[in-house]
Amino acid sequence: MGLRLKFNLILAACFVVGLIASSVLFYEVSHRNALERLHAQIGVLRAQALAVRAYTSDEIRPLLNDLSDVQFLPQIVPSFSAQNVFHKFRDQFPDFYYKEAALNPTNPSDLATPWEREIINRLRADTSLKEIVEYRETEKGRQYNVAFPLTIRAEACLACHSTPDKAPSSMVALYGDKAGFGWKMNETIGAQVISVPLTAARQQAFDNLKLMVGAMSLIFLILLLVINTLLGTMVLTPVIKMSEIAEQVSLGDSAQPEYVVDGSDEIASLSKSFNRMRRSLDSAMKMLDT
Ligand code: HEC
Helix, strand or coil: CCHHHHHHHHHHHHHHHEEEEEEEEEEEEEHHHHHHHHHHHHHHHHHHHHHHHHHHHHHHHHHHHHHCCCCCCCCCCHHHHHHHHHHHHCHHHHHHHEEEECCHHHHHHHHCCCCHHHHHHHHHCCCCCCEEHHHHHHCCEEEEEEEEEEECCHHHHHHHHHCCCCHHHHHHHCCCCCCCCCCCCCCCEEEEEEEEEEEHHHHHHEEEEEEHHHHHHHHHHHHHHHHHHHHHHHHCCCCCCCCHHHHHHHHCCCCCCCCCCCCCCCHHHHHHHHHHHHHHHHHHHHHHCC
């Protein structure tokens, strides 16, 4: 096996090992960054929902409250507006999910599903938990879920959620007197569950990886080309030439011209030593002849 082939094989092996190791590391870091971005996105969605909630109780409820004595308007309910705004948001982002899930909800559509129930129970058991992050397989693919506790912090909430006799009669007429009551101050009654698809994060990490592998391969090919050219002109050609001369000289052809490599590198010094050795050999032969 020639020097060039050996050299290239070793370089290629080093490249492949290095590429595999750095790809694994790069994908991990890239995926983690994409997850962090998803998490930040969820934080923004949650802030948006909380803002809609606050807007409803500060701006809408005072305007429409009186009407609720006649007919209950769900539009004055923060949870109703937050979930409906999100519903419209989903027209453009159908893979996103927002729910104010409760164990004992006023509106049956807010009833926690079994996995939401389990999360709510964990949040109830440990009130220091600010959020729970979970990955879930759904029919739409893998989802990144974050659940935030819904805890009763204001007495005002209990006006509608403590007992049916305290709640507006129009509300009881609409929602019944069975569910959505019995909530207590500082009790975690449910969770704000927000989910975003993970496929986008995976795809992004994968696209970044493809770009990195492409760029590294290109750099490697350019390096390989440069190294091969240099190896050829600076090492292989002079060595092959000297080896051919040595071959001819060893067969008794002393008419071969001297091979001179200019410069002060190892090959130039080898060619000088080689030529000196040839001259010594020539004079030794001449001395023998006489
Ligand atoms: C005027 C009465 C009223 C007040 C005050 C009120 N809610 Fe509600 N709440 C409702 C009604 C009615 C629903 C059901 C809305 C719907 O149809 O989506 C509801 C729904 C909810 C839900 C969704 C789960 C469920 O029960 O369907 C949560 C969570 C919630 N409220 C929390 C609160 C909190 C926290 C406060 C205090 C900041 C509060 N509510 C104040 C009437 C009220």
